[in-house]
Amino acid sequence: MQNQEEHTALKNTVQSLLDEAKRQGASAAEAGLSQENGLTVSARLGDVETIEHHCGQGLGITVYFDQRKGSASTTDLSPESIKETVSAACSIARYTSEDAFAGLPEKDLLATEFPNLDLNHPWAISVEEAIALAVECEDAARNYHAEISNSEGASVNTHQGIHVMGNSLGFLHSYSSTRHSLSCSVLAQRGDSMQRDYWYSVSRNAAKLDAATDIGKKAAERALRRLEGRSLTTRQCPVLYSAEIASGLLSSFIGAISGGNLYRKSSFLLDALDTQVFPEFVHLYEQPHLKGALGSAAFDGEGVATKGRDIVTDGILRSYVLSTYSARKLGLHSTGNAGGVRNLTIDTGALDFQGMLKQLDTGLLVTELMGQGVNILTGDYSRGAAGFWVENGQIQYPVEEITIAGNLKDMLKNIVAIGNDVDYRGNVRTGSILVERMSIAGE
């Protein structure tokens, strides 16, 4: 009940922002508000290290004076601040240019159905319980092996928020969501070789987090297996992206078919609609209404209804990823992707991780990437990497201080297989991905 009252009060705040914009002469406006509370507790070397209480809020408004636009935001939700924020946005709109493509979404694209997406599971965990859980997680890592030599600690994080979105077309909706995580990072040492790695679990529902001891053990295993890594000689070979980093490849692809990069002609996939961009077996789609998932939402950042849809079928690009503005620039309609894709999913093949190693046969398993060396305009790709050298489907030794390079256009087309070892922790759901050939630079 109290929650209901909070929602009503925050919706009233957003409505008052929209009303104030109208009063100040705006022809249209949209506004959003978020209020979040949370707790982060970390433990290191068996004892609590930090206790952080989070309590944040913010609102933002965009106003339109016909085709001119201005935006403003504030962390102060008082009535005076609302007036000032709206007038700041209106004042900016006096100086921006007429932009034929600017404006609110078409009314018939706005969400009208709001299914319960099962996103709100507050975690009634006390500070003491959170400390105990973090200590349990870190203990499991530190006690895993004698070579676990040090720790960056384990941490428990819980966040709960209310989000409101409204516009002058009459859209006004709020929802609550939660996000909880448990993570652990430890160091392993053997002689001069020191390595660090981590593992985490994240969920809307704390009951679905992995067991603290499992997370700790996994962090320890990952740090240990990196010990005494060596470089490779420069060569070309097949590369297997482990599931937890394979999502990055798909995210780069999404970047290249996103409206902003397309209308700026800043993508290696210009005019690629209805052409082959992946091998024929690739099916890539969005599932925005998946219950309890991290990327789920009934509407996008502009209030446009999200819907489950195919992006790639039979390896052919079927749809771009568009907001209202970028869609209009391209002469298309919004795909409900203001703010990005939601629960992007790729159909997997029949092979598990071991099966994928066998298919790799001899090549590089990459488990970590470093740096930002991805050029979405040209597709040129060059990143620091660490992982394992694999021969005859068997891991031989850890590898570090190498780079992997290629061009994304070729890399996507040369995907050989997608494993069924799916990592469900993020907004992109994929198993490990095997790329036929890349350039490795090393010693």
Next chain:
Amino acid sequence: MELLNLARQAILIPAGIQDGDIEKIMSRLLSSPVDAADIYFQSSHSESWVMEGGIIKEGSYSIEQGAGVRAVSGEKTGFAYSDRIELPVLLEAANNVKAIVRQGQDVQVGLVNAGNKSQYYPVANPLKSLLEQQKIDLLRKVDSETRKLDARIEEVIISLSGVHETILVANQDGSLAADIRPLVRMNVTVIVVENGRREQASMGGGGRSDYHYFLNENLALNYGKEAVRQALVNLEADEAPAGNMTVVLGPGWPGILLHEAIGHGLEGDFNRKGTSAFSGRVGERVASDLCTVVDDGTLQGRRGSLSIDDEGTPTENTVLIENGILKGYMQDKLNARLMGVRSTGNGRRESYASLPMPRMTNTYMLPGSHHPEDIIKSVKKGLYAKNFAGGQVDITSGKFVFSASEAYLIENGKITRAIKGATLIGNGPDVLTKVSMVGNDLELDSGVGSCGKDGQSVPVGVGQPTLKIDGLTVGGTSV
């Protein structure tokens, strides 16, 4: 004193908070036996303008304000923040954070003004330094002048942003310190096309100043010229080589090498915990004797400069490596206390909503004696990297990367062909031992750097003279 009163007027007075209220909150924090405590107030006004497609496309204005309350006992930290600067809210926050220690006692705190030793930037409000119409005119002028430079220019995107931030920090000894921090930034991105091939490049700069900064010496127009020059070079670029080779880094922004390869590894928290590849190595050789590297927060008007850090400590020019020998770490108060040294004024936080940590300010290498041309001449086959995008480091293994955005082959002592950008990877603790020549041409970057650590972003600077490194792995595709 003037700064303190300005900060009081900007943050405390509008919120109805008196010095006596801060004393109450601090007394509440210290009613548990903590080693340190602080209250950090912040008010930040920022704006940004974007010109794209030949029109003023976007403008936004943002107000962020709030307070963070922290108590530290041993290695333990309690922290709470709120966007609401109100006495009951902050007293409640103090109650929450002092629970990091259990027993209690009564303490009374009296505030004293710390006063700033030196100021490294003007008490300016960049947002008001030009009229709105003047900001728009500046964007339009850069746009039209840049578009005139070459027929192959397809798109020009220009952004202009300014921040006016006021902070006020009260420490457990009752000292009250304040700072007013202007920050401006401009960026020009250019997309060029020739025979169907598209490339882009960006150039920008800024510092702790107001918008007049960009009007000096045609700085803004030069960003456009430089972005066009780099984009056109990239139109001609061939596949980059792959493998280990001699690398010559140009002066200025390539100093991101120092930030990634050694800077992060020398931050006090990692070394106190023993998680850095540099832990326990003070006094040891970590670079060739040509290398002296400092972190200097005291440079006038630089993007990474601070008069005081976010814990109220005056910043310094801290020697990290002197003639190749590791001299010391960058410290905030917590890690300095636990390591038995003093803070070097490197305690920084993204905002009131985040905890301070040891962070870099402006990190650069002092000049050597070689003429840059002689450095190039000395290389038979190698890479000359002139501009970079970003970088990253694993402070435990010491492995770091940084990505070149403008690079050339060196063949027989001459710069020959342009090659595509590529990521370079190396090992922090030994990369500087391979520095065999240091140029006499120290440059600092143009004021574009942002550094991320534990999810917190802060503005930083880097710099270096031309450097020759005898062996670094270049991540091209040409095997």
